[in-house]
Amino acid sequence: MKPASFEYYAPRSLSEALEQISQVGDDGGKILAGGQSLVPAMNFRMAQPTALVDLNGISELFYVHPTDTGGLMIGAMTRDRVVELDENVKLRAPIIPECLHWLAHPTIRNRGTFGGALAHSDPAGQLPVVAAALQFNFKLQSKKSERWVNADEFFVSVYTTCLEADEILTAIEVPALDKRAGTSFQQVSRQSGESALVGVATLIELDDIGKIKDGRIAYMGVAEKPVMANAAMSLLKGNKPTNALIAEAIHATVTEELDPGADIHASVEYRRHLAQALGVKSVNEAIARAAK
Amino acid sequence: MSDLIDIKVNVNGQLYERSVEPRMLLSDFIRFELGLGGTHVGCEHGVCGTCTILFDGKPQRSCITFAVLADGHTIETVESLGTPEKMSTLQQAFQEKHGAQCGFCTPGILMTMTAFLKENPHPSEEEIREGIDGNLCRCTGYQNIIEAVKLAAENMDSKS
Numbered sequence: 317m318k319p320a321s322f323e324y325y326a327p328r329s330l331s332e333a334l335e336q337i338s339q340v341g342d343d344g345g346k347i348l349a350g351g352q353s354l355v356p357a358m359n360f361r362m363a364q365p366t367a368l369v370d371l372n373g374i375s376e377l378f379y380v381h382p383t384d385t386g387g388l389m390i391g392a393m394t395r396d397r398v399v400e401l402d403e404n405v406k407l408r409a410p411i412i413p414e415c416l417h418w419l420a421h422p423t424i425r426n427r428g429t430f431g432g433a434l435a436h437s438d439p440a441g442q443l444p445v446v447a448a449a450l451q452f453n454f455k456l457q458s459k460k461s462e463r464w465v466n467a468d469e470f471f472v473s474v475y476t477t478c479l480e481a482d483e484i485l486t487a488i489e490v491p492a493l494d495k496r497a498g499t500s501f502q503q504v505s506r507q508s509g510e511s512a513l514v515g516v517a518t519l520i521e522l523d524d525i526g527k528i529k530d531g532r533i534a535y536m537g538v539a540e541k542p543v544m545a546n547a548a549m550s551l552l553k554g555n556k557p558t559n560a561l562i563a564e565a566i567h568a569t570v571t572e573e574l575d576p577g578a579d580i581h582a583s584v585e586y587r588r589h590l591a592q593a594l595g596v597k598s599v600n601e602a603i604a605r606a607a608k
Numbered sequence: 609m610s611d612l613i614d615i616k617v618n619v620n621g622q623l624y625e626r627s628v629e630p631r632m633l634l635s636d637f638i639r640f641e642l643g644l645g646g647t648h649v650g651c652e653h654g655v656c657g658t659c660t661i662l663f664d665g666k667p668q669r670s671c672i673t674f675a676v677l678a679d680g681h682t683i684e685t686v687e688s689l690g691t692p693e694k695m696s697t698l699q700q701a702f703q704e705k706h707g708a709q710c711g712f713c714t715p716g717i718l719m720t721m722t723a724f725l726k727e728n729p730h731p732s733e734e735e736i737r738e739g740i741d742g743n744l745c746r747c748t749g750y751q752n753i754i755e756a757v758k759l760a761a762e763n764m765d766s767k768s
Binding site for chain 2 (some may be wrong): 324368
């Protein structure tokens with residue numbers, strides 16, 4: 317229950333950190349952000365990084381900025397609890413504090429970081445599905461280059477993103493919501509602060525006469541990474557939402573697009589049941605909020 | 609073994625200078641380097657909450673943070689709250705309501721709820737229950753703990 321030895325780097329600037337990770341990244345070196353998932357894995361020795369480049373001393377990575385276009389720019393090291401309580405975040409992307417409320421406990425969110433929870437790519441994580449539904453953009457920097465990728469590209473598989481060994485996720489852009497947009501986050505877990513059995517993040521945009529113009533629905537806990545409910549969206553799009561239509565649309569996704577696994581905590585049937593119930597609830601809430 | 613790193617940490621108002629391995633957990637640093645045994649270690653992977661300390665005033669798990677990360681920071685442990693002769697209002701309430709029970713989870717709960725009551729001096733029972741949901745008690749009874757936190761909130765109110 318103690319971590320294996322590692323070389324420790326405590327850079328004071330991003331350029332120093334990029335230099336260090338370029339040297340150790342290929343040999344099993346890792347980035348240390350909040351450590352709330354990495355350090356437990358190291359305690360169990362499931363993770364044995366040869367080196368850690370600690371970003372906690374890099375003040376330029378801690379910020380939440382409202383953008384001119386109505387969205388948000390969030391520094392990767394901003395603590396989850398800071399993001400959760402930020403007034404601009406509450407106003408511009410209320411689904412973020414709503415989903416963070418489910419992420420472990422305040423004690424963990426005091427140390428855990430926004431970028432870390434995304435780069436961890438936990439298939440039962442709250443932020444990855446919200447990122448998929450809202451189409452977050454990710455700034456990936458290395459010593460040599462800098463690139464932006466969207467959520468579809470960023471999440472690759474279980475605990476795997478498209479980050480290269482010498483890259484650092486430095487900032488996350490949350491796009492502005494449409495004027496007539498509403499969001500909703502729903503999940504069921506066995507106990508407070510636990511991973512979700514199933515969860516769903518929904519974004520719905522309405523047109524002037526109340527028809528569904530566009531949107532995205534993303535599921536967690538049913539596959540290796542967030543699953544987009546495309547079947548449901550194509551049935552909803554262009555239509556006036558009714559209870560029957562919403563139930564039918566979600567049913568199409570649950571039967572055609574979701575392939576949940578079974579484990580000691582929940583059977584396949586129960587996960588499908590949750591996916592249906594939470595999907596309907598989430599779409600209804602998002603529509604109600606969009607209509608306001 | 610990797611090189612030792614020199615750190616300076618303010619713990620309960622006292623400055624400690626030590627040389628530690630990077631892999632040393634903050635919980636082990638507090639217990640074994642500083643000899644402050646009030647901080648308990650249960651699961652050692654961030655689930656049970658008994659190792660909770662205040663890191664720059666905010667509750668954090670000391671078993672999933674490295675001691676080197678506390679360099680230049682301020683830590684408060686359960687020893688900072690009071691003494692048997694002069695307990696904090698929260699500690700007194702725990703004694704009065706028998707909130708400690710076996711006592712193993714108590715240090716983490718005291719640190720979590722000390723910070724909680726500062727942020728939220730008039731909590732509802734629901735908020736108290738949510739506030740301790742990251743701290744496990746295996747005596748199977750949270751009732752006395754919740755009663756103690758309620759009493760502490762009332763007593764803090766009448767003092768102020």
